[in-house]
Amino acid sequence: MRRTEIKQIQQADKVDYEVKVNGWVRTFRNNQFIALNDGSTLSTLQVVVDREQLDEATLKRITTGACVSATGKVIESQGRGQKYEVVAESIEILGDSDPDKYPIQPKKHSLEFLRENAHLRFRTNTFGAIFRIRHNIAYAIHKFFNDRGFFYMHSPIITGSDAEGAGEMFRVTALDMQDLPKDEDGKVDYSKDFFNKETNLTVSGQLEAELAALALSKVYTFGPTFRAENSNTSRHLAEFWMIEPEVAFNDLNDNMDLAEDMLRYVVKYVMESSSEDLDFLQNRLIDEEKNKPQAERSPMPLKEKLQFCIDNDFVRLTYTEAINILRNSKPNKKGKFQFPIEGFGADLQSEHERYLVEKHFKKPVILTDYPKDIKAFYMRMNDDGNTVRAMDILFPGIGEIVGGSQREERLDMLLKRMKEMDIPEEEMEWFLDTRKYGTCVHSGFGLGFERLVLFITGMTNIRDVIPFPRYPGNAEF
Ligand code: 4AD
Ligand code: MG
Numbered sequence: 001m002r003r004t005e006i007k008q009i010q011q012a013d014k015v016d017y018e019v020k021v022n023g024w025v026r027t028f029r030n031n032q033f034i035a036l037n038d039g040s041t042l043s044t045l046q047v048v049v050d051r052e053q054l055d056e057a058t059l060k061r062i063t064t065g066a067c068v069s070a071t072g073k074v075i076e077s078q079g080r081g082q083k084y085e086v087v088a089e090s091i092e093i094l095g096d097s098d099p100d101k102y103p104i105q106p107k108k109h110s111l112e113f114l115r116e117n118a119h120l121r122f123r124t125n126t127f128g129a130i131f132r133i134r135h136n137i138a139y140a141i142h143k144f145f146n147d148r149g150f151f152y153m154h155s156p157i158i159t160g161s162d163a164e165g166a167g168e169m170f171r172v173t174a175l176d177m178q179d180l181p182k183d184e185d186g187k188v189d190y191s192k193d194f195f196n197k198e199t200n201l202t203v204s205g206q207l208e209a210e211l212a213a214l215a216l217s218k219v220y221t222f223g224p225t226f227r228a229e230n231s232n233t234s235r236h237l238a239e240f241w242m243i244e245p246e247v248a249f250n251d252l253n254d255n256m257d258l259a260e261d262m263l264r265y266v267v268k269y270v271m272e273s274s275s276e277d278l279d280f281l282q283n284r285l286i287d288e289e290k291n292k293p294q295a296e297r298s299p300m301p302l303k304e305k306l307q308f309c310i311d312n313d314f315v316r317l318t319y320t321e322a323i324n325i326l327r328n329s330k331p332n333k334k335g336k337f338q339f340p341i342e343g344f345g346a347d348l349q350s351e352h353e354r355y356l357v358e359k360h361f362k363k364p365v366i367l368t369d370y371p372k373d374i375k376a377f378y379m380r381m382n383d384d385g386n387t388v389r390a391m392d393i394l395f396p397g398i399g400e401i402v403g404g405s406q407r408e409e410r411l412d413m414l415l416k417r418m419k420e421m422d423i424p425e426e427e428m429e430w431f432l433d434t435r436k437y438g439t440c441v442h443s444g445f446g447l448g449f450e451r452l453v454l455f456i457t458g459m460t461n462i463r464d465v466i467p468f469p470r471y472p473g474n475a476e477f
Helices: 008-013 056-061 113-115 125-147 206-216 250-274 275-288 302-311 320-329 352-359 411-420 425-436 449-457
Strands: 017-029 033-037 045-048 068-075 084-095 199-201 218-226 237-250 313-317 365-372 387-395 399-406 444-448
Touching: 008 017, 008 084, 008 320, 017 045, 017 084, 045 199, 045 399, 056 084, 068 199, 125 218, 125 250, 125 275, 125 449, 199 250, 206 218, 206 237, 206 425, 206 444, 218 444, 237 250, 237 449, 250 275, 250 365, 250 387, 250 399, 313 320, 320 352, 320 365, 320 387, 352 365, 352 387, 352 399, 387 444, 399 449, 411 425, 444 449
Parallel strands: 045 084, 313 365
Antiparallel strands: 017 033, 017 068, 033 045, 068 084, 218 237, 237 444, 365 387, 387 399, 399 444
16 A cells, blocks of 8 residues: 555545555554654644554554554544544554654754754754745745746856855865875975865855856856855854856846845745745744743744735845944944944944844845945946945845845956956956956846745744754764
């Protein structure tokens, strides 16, 4: 007999038929009621065991964490909380689990404890919900781009270019660390390394995506990126996934429209596809925030927040306008910001971004036209010679979720910026070729995948929305 998934039993919405269900025991009550979960859905299936029929030895092996297979008839449930249950005719233990040793007991565990047991946390309601939603977000992103004629571009993960300047890089080498080849000056001789040069893990696929966009017009990347910054925060990972669309003929306004459309589309898709999991996470959040003072609680329940994001246009303003708001804000005047805002040129910290979004506008915000000095070399220079066509999207509870720009398509301007920023021209010939041969206006952005998962699930620590987080001091599993 083929196995039926618990989700299928719920969706079939009928009774009086035989099924075989496989899954992991969450609880076993009164030696009679198994709460079985197979991950296909949040809900557990109640399997009713006939104590008289089942031998004592098997009964004893039905423990929390054990993997069992039950065959029996689907009937309408007598109990509360579920529509259907299965009356077991036979039970087979597929994998035992010692109830005294199994770390995931049927009680509330802290997120910190579960992070240390990340290999087993998939088996909890919370992480089951998070990782099903994570999948749905990834699928929605691919669907959004595919349906609009974009091509998925695979940018390299090992890169020989370090010009992006988005962050500190992790070196990739096959050299023997105990016996490094040296050149005449006593420096490590990378010409003897695997690629005959220095290589690193990529911090962004953008520069390669630009090359593809100036031929295929509309492309996007969706891959892992790596940053060796020592940022020990609830918003940073050393290994995270990024989505980077790049579009020929798009200016900054088109770029912002694309980002807004994509974010709204994805949130809407997940609201429809993951309703049950979102309800669970919403209630979890309400429960968790009960002990917090009112001011620290989320202003809206999770689903309302997501709906709000779908229904409302994001506020668009320039960096300079934002600086004026921040300079005159209460927390700035009262010295409440850790980094006080004095004027143009200040790099915005998370506290400033969150003030704008959560306190001032109470909406997602897009800031544009940042000072050139705090942005990358490839962003298009404005006529003022001082600001660039950058855009950052700021989200409530998150801060920066998207960073992007219109690209500098004019060769002379690009070369000038590279010179100012000490970026060696000879290493960037391949990039400069797009500006030499058939250059055009183009734009793109990078969306931090985990930051979006964080926003949609209402979780507060980025380490809880990726299966195996990497951060300073941690690369377990
Ligand atoms: O702003 P960033 O550094 O932009 C770039 O890398 C550009 N090349 C993107 C582009 O224009 N194609 O990173 C983009 C986004 C950020 O807005 C943030 O959401 C996320 O990536 N991000 C991180 N997410 C988790 N952990 C980190 N350490 C992150 N650093 C950036
Ligand atoms: Mg950024």
